Amino acid sequence: MAAAPRCELCRARAAPLRCPGCRLTRYCDVSHQRTDWISIHSHICHLLIPVLGPQPCFHSEKDRKHGKEQLLRRQESLIAVALSTAQGFVWSGQPLEAIPAALQALRFSSRVFGSGSTQLVPIYLLLAEASTGEHCQHGNAGKGAGRLRQAAKYLSQAQWIVLQTPDCSAALQSKLHRGLGLFSAAEGNLDQALYHLANDVYLATAEFGLNSIEVSAGYFHMANIFFHQNKMDAANSLYTEVSSLWHDWLLSSLHRHQQVLQAQAEASPFSEEEEVIEDRMTEGRREEGTRMLRAVLKVREQGPLQHPGETARALHALAMIHYLGLDLAKAQEVGMKAFDLAKQLPQQDSLETIGHLLELINAQLSHTT
Numbered sequence: 001m002a003a004a005p006r007c008e009l010c011r012a013r014a015a016p017l018r019c020p021g022c023r024l025t026r027y028c029d030v031s032h033q034r035t036d037w038i039s040i041h042s043h044i045c046h047l048l049i050p051v052l053g054p055q056p057c058f059h060s061e062k063d064r065k066h067g068k069e070q071l072l073r074r075q076e077s078l079i080a081v082a083l084s085t086a087q088g089f090v091w092s093g094q095p096l097e098a099i100p101a102a103l104q105a106l107r108f109s110s111r112v113f114g115s116g117s118t119q120l121v122p123i124y125l126l127l128a129e130a131s132t133g134e135h136c137q138h139g140n141a142g143k144g145a146g147r148l149r150q151a152a153k154y155l156s157q158a159q160w161i162v163l164q165t166p167d168c169s170a171a172l173q174s175k176l177h178r179g180l181g182l183f184s185a186a187e188g189n190l191d192q193a194l195y196h197l198a199n200d201v202y203l204a205t206a207e208f209g210l211n212s213i214e215v216s217a218g219y220f221h222m223a224n225i226f227f228h229q230n231k232m233d234a235a236n237s238l239y240t241e242v243s244s245l246w247h248d249w250l251l252s253s254l255h256r257h258q259q260v261l262q263a264q265a266e267a268s269p270f271s272e273e274e275e276v277i278e279d280r281m282t283e284g285r286r287e288e289g290t291r292m293l294r295a296v297l298k299v300r301e302q303g304p305l306q307h308p309g310e311t312a313r314a315l316h317a318l319a320m321i322h323y324l325g326l327d328l329a330k331a332q333e334v335g336m337k338a339f340d341l342a343k344q345l346p347q348q349d350s351l352e353t354i355g356h357l358l359e360l361i362n363a364q365l366s367h368t369t
Contacts, residue, residue, distance in 0.1 A: 001169040009036050009100055021045040024052045040101035047078055051108075057248035072112065079108045086126055095133030102127045112140045114299045118165055121172055127151075132186045150185055171214070174203035180222060188227050197222045213285070216242050218350055220292050227299065237304045239296050241291050243314045248321040254357070257324060284326050294320045312341040316354050323361055328368070332361045 005313035007015040007028040017024035017033055022045045051074050058064040071136040082105035089098035106123045113119040131151035162168050162176050172187075181196035201218035208214040223238035293314050300311040315338035339354045 007032055009043075009103075020044065022048045022052075036100045038250060039089070039097045039099070040082055040104050040229075043081055043085055044078055046102070046330050047081070050074055051078060075108050075112050079105050079112065082108070083123065083126070086247050087284065090130055090133065091251055092289070093133075095130040097129040099127065102130060108234075116161055116164060118161055118168060118172060121158045121161050122175065124161075125175055128154040128158070128179050128183060132183055140323065148186060150181075151186075155183055170203040170207040172216070174200050174207065174218070177203065178217060178221070181218075185225060186223070190229065193225055194222060194236070196342075197225075203355065205272065211245065211248065213245055216245045216292065217288070220295070224295075227303075231302060235299075236307070239299060239305065240307075240310055242292055243296055243310055243317060246293060247313050247317040247320075250289075250324070251353070253324060254320055254360075256358075264356045274312055286321055289321050290318065293321070309345055309347075312338050312345065312350060312354075315341065316348075316350065317359070318359075319354075323364075324359065328361055328365050332358070335361060 004013045005015045005026040005341045006013055009032040010028060012028045015028050017030065019025040019033070019041065025036070025041065025048070027036065033338060043198075051071065051237065055071070057066065058067050082101045086098040086101035089101065096354040102123055106120065106127065109117070109120050109123055112145070128151040131147040131154065158176055158179065176198045177199040181193045181200060184193035184196060192270060197218050201215055201222070203214065204215045205217060219238045220242045223235045226232075226235035226238065228369065297311065297314050297318070299305055299313060300307060315334055317337055319331050319335035322328075322334060335349060335354060335358045339351070339358060343353055344349045
């Protein structure tokens with residue numbers, strides 16, 4: 001006897017409702033159907049039919065191979081859409097909405113890569129982050145506590161895969177320790193959180209280098225813990241390190257951006273070859289940097305760690321992020337704040353570089369108006 005259909009969201013057996021679009025997904029009630037639709041189903045409903053629906057019958061080995069390759073590409077496309085959607089919800093502070101999308105990415109990744117693949121680790125960590133965020137929004141009772149227990153299960157799955165993979169990269173281990181650190185902080189176990197975040201920094205440094213931008217997240221979360229423990233010297237030192245890493249990396253990114261613009265301006269209009277430019281300022285990295293720098297600025301401007309020079313540097317870095325992300329109005333606003341603050345400092349070494357950024361912003365604004 002065939003198994004009863006399960007709810008797409010909670011995997012309960014009683015799932016009488018069917019999606020009217022794809023006719024493939026089932027739900028136990030209207031609320032779960034609505035939640036799934038808002039999170040991910042509206043993005044992938046049309047993509048599910050060729051993946052989960054009946055597959056064509058092929059009459060040759062060549063056609064079967066082509067069919068398998070096509071199915072794999074469709075599954076990978078679904079995974080990418082679901083994962084990016086889940087990450088977007090987490091970035092925007094909507095952890096509950098992220099969970100159905102991340103679960104969809106997990107299901108298809110398990111099919112494509114296998115349940116023990118390291119490809120699943122970032123998804124488990126994202127689910128744990130979303131569940132931890134949902135716990136923080138609800139507090140320690142009811143659903144919040146349940147979400148925290150669920151986060152622990154996701155982290156255990158990620159940790160098991162890493163432990164079963166002898167050649168697991170330091171980069172992935174770094175992300176695992178970061179997830180464990182954030183979970184420990186949500187539980188209130190701050191010493192354990194600092195232990196995991198210190199491992200995050202160590203492993204990220206081993207993989208990417210001491211001054212790499214990948215190290216900044218570990219420093220940032222450690223700084224937040226020290227700040228809440230009222231250990232201001234440690235917090236200030238780490239917030240300064242975060243601002244410095246992003247500032248230096250963004251200066252290099254801005255320099256590369258100018259080189260690209262200059263090369264394009266000097267290129268012959270009759271040239272048939274176009275230079276392919278690697279865009280290192282991805283949406284994820286831009287969002288990560290924006291969140292960290294805004295948090296540091298809030299501490300600098302409203303808290304006890306008011307250091308005008310560090311505030312100006314964080315503002316300068318944030319203005320560069322907005323400029324490279326083509327949010328020119330915001331870049332100009334934040335850049336002017338950085339410039340005005342830098343003018344008040346005893347040492348005005350940064351005035352020239354901030355002024356140069358404002359010139360670039362104004363020049364680009366003049367082209368768009």
